[in-house]
Amino acid sequence: MPDKHNADRRAFLRRASAAVAAIPVVSLMGTQSVHAADEKAEDGHAHDYVNDAADAADHPQFQEGARCDNCAFWNANVDAPEGWGGCFHQDFQNVLVNEAGWCDAHVMS
Ligand code: SF4
Known part of the structure; x- marks a missing residue:
């Protein structure tokens, strides 16, 4: 026991x-300096990032429902095009990530 x-x-x-x-x-x-003009992260940017979380469904670390806009690293306070935002994770500095995206550093908020 x-x-x-x-x-x-x-x-x-x-x-x-x-x-x-x-x-x-x-x-x-x-604080970070992500702006609307910044590059949008491409699939594979870092941590197996994808712009559409559905594409990560087979990833061993993917949790159902996880996406960038419910991640603790998500930064909605960025001047970005509709559907895009910032990410506080150090490997996503100065790039925009998609609200429906996902990477293996995701932390549910
Ligand atoms: S850390 Fe979170 S907000 Fe940043 S790219 Fe990964 S899933 Fe998206």
């Missing part, structure tokens, strides 16, 4: 650590 308790506790601590780690990354990256 103590082994099960310890395993549950370890699993909880792993999840809590991951959640806490994700928050400062997003909040510290609150």
